[in-house]
Amino acid sequence: MGPSAIRYAGLSQHLAEKLGIRVRDLGNVEAPVAESTTMGDDRTRFLPQILALCDRVSALVAETARGGAVPLVLGGDHSVALGSLVGMASVHGPGGVVWLDAHGDLNTPATSPSGNVHGMVLAAALGLGGGEFAHDGRRLPAVEAGHLALVGVRSLDDAERGLLGLLDAKVFTMSDVDRIGIEPCMREALAHAAGAPFLHLSLDMDVIDPDSAPGVGTPVRGGLSYREAHLAMEVVAESGLVDSLDVVEVNPVLDRENETGRLAVELVASALGARIL
DSSP states (O other), X not given: OHHHXXXXXXXXXXXXXXXXXXXXXXXXXXXXXXXXXXXXXXTSTTHHHHHHHXXXXXXXXXXXXXXXXXXXXXXXXXXXXXXXXXXXXXXXXXXXXXXXXXBOOOOOXXXXXXXXXXXXXXXXXTTOSOGGGXXXXXXXXOEEEEEEEEEEEOBOOHHHHHHHTTXXXXXXXXXXXXXXXXXXXXXXXXXXXXXXXXXXXXXXXXGBOTTTOOOOSSOOSSOXXXXXXXXXXXXXXXXXXXXXXXXEOOOGGGSSTTHHHHHHHHHHHHHTTOOOO
C-alpha cells in the first residue's frame, strides 16, 4: 500500500509540473500477503519471499539504469532497498549509499532481536548478512563499506553499534544534527559516500519526526523536522551526485489523511531539484 499512497499523492504529476521530469512507471512488484504466507524461520521472517521480491526489483532497477534513467523505488518495507542496491551493483559494481533512517538496519540473522529483515537490509547489502542472503545471481556486496554514510540515526541495537565500530562509515546521529545542523551533515555524508561506481540515496520516512511523518511502521520520536528533511533533499539535489534512490516505510494504515505519502512526494521533488525560488 505504500507505493500506492505515494502515487495517489501525485508523484508523477508533481515531478512533471514542478520539474518537467518524465516518469515511466513500471508498476508494482507484487508481494504475497503476509497473513496468508508462511513466516518461516523466526530469525529471518519471510526471508525467501522478501529475497524473491528484491530480485525482481533488482532486475527492474538494472534495466532502468542501463537505459540511462534514474531508478526511483517506492516502498513500504525498507527491505526493498536490497533490490535497489543489488540492481545498481549488477550494472556498475559495488557503490556508495547515504542511508537516512532512524535505525541502522545493520542487524544480522544472528543478532536481530525481532527477526525482521528490514532491520538487516543494510548489513546484507554490505555482504555481512550471512549465508541466508547469498545467491549466485545476487551481487553481494552491493555497497562498499568505505562509501557508507548514515544520517538521522537515533535507535541502534548493541550489535549494530559494534558493527559500526568496525566499518569505515560516517554516522550522523540526531545529536550531531542538533549540534551542527543538517546541511553540514548531509554535505559530509555525500562526500564520504561519493567516489564509488554509483551513489544511492535511501530515504526511510521514519528519519522524520512522527509529528510530520506519522504513517511509518517503526516511528521514533526526535527525528528531522519538516524543513530539515527538505533541506537535506535540497543538498542532495545541489550535489548532483545521486544516481538512484528509494523512498520507503510509508504505511497508509498508520497515516493521517496520507500526510506521509504527500510528504514523500515533496521530498522526492526536492531531491530531484525542486526549489522555493
